[in-house]
Amino acid sequence: MTRPVPLLLVLVALAVPLSLLAGRVWIDPASTPNAAVILAELRLPRTVLALVIGAGLGASGAAMQGYLRNPLADPGLFGIAPGAALGAVASLWLGYAASPILLPLFALLGAAGAMALLAAIAGRTGGIALFTLAGMMIASLAGALTSLAISLAPNAFAMSEIVTWLMGALTDRSWADVWLAAPLTMAGIACLFVAGRDLDALVLGDAAARSLGMEPRRLQTWLIAGVGLTVGSGVAVAGIVGFVGLIVPHLVRPFTDRSPSQLLLPSALAGALLVLVADSACRVLPLVTELRLGIALSLIGAPFFLWLLLRMRRGLA
Numbered sequence: 001m002t003r004p005v006p007l008l009l010v011l012v013a014l015a016v017p018l019s020l021l022a023g024r025v026w027i028d029p030a031s032t033p034n035a036a037v038i039l040a041e042l043r044l045p046r047t048v049l050a051l052v053i054g055a056g057l058g059a060s061g062a063a064m065q066g067y068l069r070n071p072l073a074d075p076g077l078f079g080i081a082p083g084a085a086l087g088a089v090a091s092l093w094l095g096y097a098a099s100p101i102l103l104p105l106f107a108l109l110g111a112a113g114a115m116a117l118l119a120a121i122a123g124r125t126g127g128i129a130l131f132t133l134a135g136m137m138i139a140s141l142a143g144a145l146t147s148l149a150i151s152l153a154p155n156a157f158a159m160s161e162i163v164t165w166l167m168g169a170l171t172d173r174s175w176a177d178v179w180l181a182a183p184l185t186m187a188g189i190a191c192l193f194v195a196g197r198d199l200d201a202l203v204l205g206d207a208a209a210r211s212l213g214m215e216p217r218r219l220q221t222w223l224i225a226g227v228g229l230t231v232g233s234g235v236a237v238a239g240i241v242g243f244v245g246l247i248v249p250h251l252v253r254p255f256t257d258r259s260p261s262q263l264l265l266p267s268a269l270a271g272a273l274l275v276l277v278a279d280s281a282c283r284v285l286p287l288v289t290e291l292r293l294g295i296a297l298s299l300i301g302a303p304f305f306l307w308l309l310l311r312m313r314r315g316l317a
Helices: 004-021 035-068 080-094 102-122 128-151 156-166 175-194 196-202 206-211 216-238 244-255 260-284 293-316
Strands: none
Touching: 004 035, 004 244, 004 260, 035 128, 035 175, 035 196, 035 216, 035 244, 035 260, 080 102, 080 128, 080 156, 080 216, 102 128, 102 175, 102 216, 128 156, 175 196, 175 216, 175 260, 196 206, 196 216, 196 260, 244 260, 244 293, 260 293
16 A cells, blocks of 8 residues: 555545535534435535545546656546537537436447547557547547537527536535446546556556566557546536546655556545545635536646646756
8 A cells, every 4th residue: 555545545534524514504413404314415425426536537647647658648638528528518409408317328428439439549559649649639529519519509598508517516416426427437447457557567668568568459448448437427427527637646646656556546535535625615615606616626727737837847947
């Protein structure tokens, strides 16, 4: 077990009760009317969902940074999150979002389509450059189609629903969302852990990794499955939640031996903690309406990204 894991477990354990009690109206289990119902049916599923989504995004970010050997890599860069978002937008555009299952189902289908396209384009040679370019092409295409859907929205209500959903949030989520996202996210994290040994070998370079038994196509398959399941399920239930996969590997990397496999678990825990704390903060801020989780994390992630760029620039100077 890597060094930051016990501390992260303690921090998560401390953040969970805070998340359950925090909100526009703080809950006192001893005096708040219907406190047990509010906690069990409203606060607890939202807390669990924040942990699940954060863990998936953190682990997928660590895996992608290890695979590309690039500290600026983010799982949303490779088209799966935009593909899932496009699927969800299609359900809103077609008016199917009234059914609680159709929107996440469309989002998962969008993620699966992006995964299949990425595998079809990049999986033949297993090259990292082709994989990256294919992912960027899919992300660009999905983003363009999403913008087209917004511009051609059949009415103002549909446009408002699409724009609001794309901001990302955990508001009004239920246990049904947890049961949808949790198994898929856990399966995705398991796929990333299976790829951990090959990711470690890749640190030594392509030739050395191949000599140690790393097969590029096999590694890409596990990565596409892992990132697709974690990111796709998160987008399906919460919308676009960015920057988690970029931020948390940087925060925990100095406390590990820096090998990708040893970074996966700390990044998953740190991602869960970050999303949980950010969601709690969104609820307690004294605003007219609750701040969207995606906006809050972007406000945190953009300055962090700028700091990374400036640090890299100083390193190259």
